Amino acid sequence: GTGNTQYSGQVTVGSVQSGGSFQLTDGGRGNHNTTNLNRGTSGTGTLFSGPDDIWGNGQAANTETAAADAAYGAGLTWDYYKNVHGRSGIRGDGVGASSRVHYGNNYVNAFWQDSCFCMTYGDGAGNAKPLTSIDVAAHEMTHGVTSNTARLVYSGESGGLNEATSDIFAAAVEFHAANPNDPGDYLVGEKIDIRGNGTPLRYMDRPSRDGSSKDAWYSGIGGIDVHYSSGPANHWFYLLSEGSGAKTVNGVAYDSPTSDGLPVTGIGREKAALIWYKALTTKFTSTTNYAGARTGTLAVATELYGATSPEVKSVTDAWAGINVGA
Numbered sequence: 001g002t003g004n005t006q007y008s009g010q011v012t013v014g015s016v017q018s019g020g021s022f023q024l025t026d027g028g029r030g031n032h033n034t035t036n037l038n039r040g041t042s043g044t045g046t047l048f049s050g051p052d053d054i055w056g057n058g059q060a061a062n063t064e065t066a067a068a069d070a071a072y073g074a075g076l077t078w079d080y081y082k083n084v085h086g087r088s089g090i091r092g093d094g095v096g097a098s099s100r101v102h103y104g105n106n107y108v109n110a111f112w113q114d115s116c117f118c119m120t121y122g123d124g125a126g127n128a129k130p131l132t133s134i135d136v137a138a139h140e141m142t143h144g145v146t147s148n149t150a151r152l153v154y155s156g157e158s159g160g161l162n163e164a165t166s167d168i169f170a171a172a173v174e175f176h177a178a179n180p181n182d183p184g185d186y187l188v189g190e191k192i193d194i195r196g197n198g199t200p201l202r203y204m205d206r207p208s209r210d211g212s213s214k215d216a217w218y219s220g221i222g223g224i225d226v227h228y229s230s231g232p233a234n235h236w237f238y239l240l241s242e243g244s245g246a247k248t249v250n251g252v253a254y255d256s257p258t259s260d261g262l263p264v265t266g267i268g269r270e271k272a273a274l275i276w277y278k279a280l281t282t283k284f285t286s287t288t289n290y291a292g293a294r295t296g297t298l299a300v301a302t303e304l305y306g307a308t309s310p311e312v313k314s315v316t317d318a319w320a321g322i323n324v325g326a
């Protein structure tokens with residue numbers, strides 16, 4: 001069908017025809033369903049359906065618009081994991097999850113739940129827009145991937161790595177989608193305007209730009225909120241992808257420092273994401289901490305590119321750049 005989204009323009013979304021009506025079930029992507037909670041806070045919600053195969057009008061006031069954005073983001077995330085990493089769905093079993101939109105009243109968040117194999121989006125409040133952007137969808141669905149792979153415990157250093165995994169693949173999905181209305185960036189939630197001043201939720205080049213996230217590892221980082229202890233790993237991903245220093249990507253200016261003052265040479269985000277994905281799915285465990293993430297990613301990079309490769313050197317330098325050393 002045709003989705004008239006709030007954030008990504010006019011797009012194609014997966015639907016199925018049932019009798020004379022269409023349903024927002026993505027038949028090509030594991031029958032991922034998009035449902036309407038209609039301001040409720042529990043239950044499966046009502047599957048979006050209608051007489052035509054056109055969803056939303058680009059405006060938040062239209063009930064179907066959030067559904068179009070959520071269905072599109074879920075489809076992009078499915079396509080990214082399938083086409084880039086050969087992973088068929090969040091569990092790798094070909095089964096789609098589901099998305100619930102219009103959760104509660106003035107709810108300014110989105111979340112993944114293993115119990116329903118579903119993600120849920122609030123409509124925002126005040127200046128904060130609906131949470132249904134591509135990067136937020138990919139962030140939440142990636143919590144499902146983490147839950148079905150490394151199972152990183154959602155507290156302490158492993159919790160920060162869990163959060164960073166969601167931010168890393170949020171960026172990777174957004175870049176991979178290359179939607180002209182939302183080209184890829186190393187910002188999280190920049191479309192939502194969650195603070196009402198135009199700033200994103202998080203920055204990966206220098207996470208401390210948000211005032212709370214950390215740029216580098218320190219003893220005790222496991223004691224802070226997981227959305228802040230994710231900072232060093234997000235920063236590691238940026239450094240490994242793009243390298244240290246100033247750079248503009250898709251029109252967004254970045255400036256990424258290193259904690260040791262030494263430069264890092266970027267290897268490109270595709271290789272960086274591949275290294276993180278393979279580490280997540282073959283090396284990390286529920287209790288992996290920053291030191292363990294370094295060990296795991298170095299093992300993966302060595303297997304992929306060889307011990308004396310430039311890739312292994314950049315992985316090493318990026319960890320040193322966030323104060324995680326040998």
Ligand code: ASN
Nearest residue numbers: 109110111112139140143
């Ligand atoms: N949106 C938040 C997240 O995915 C919800 C939470 O705090 N878990 O990180």
Ligand code: ZN
Nearest residue numbers: 139143163166
């Ligand atoms: Zn998260």
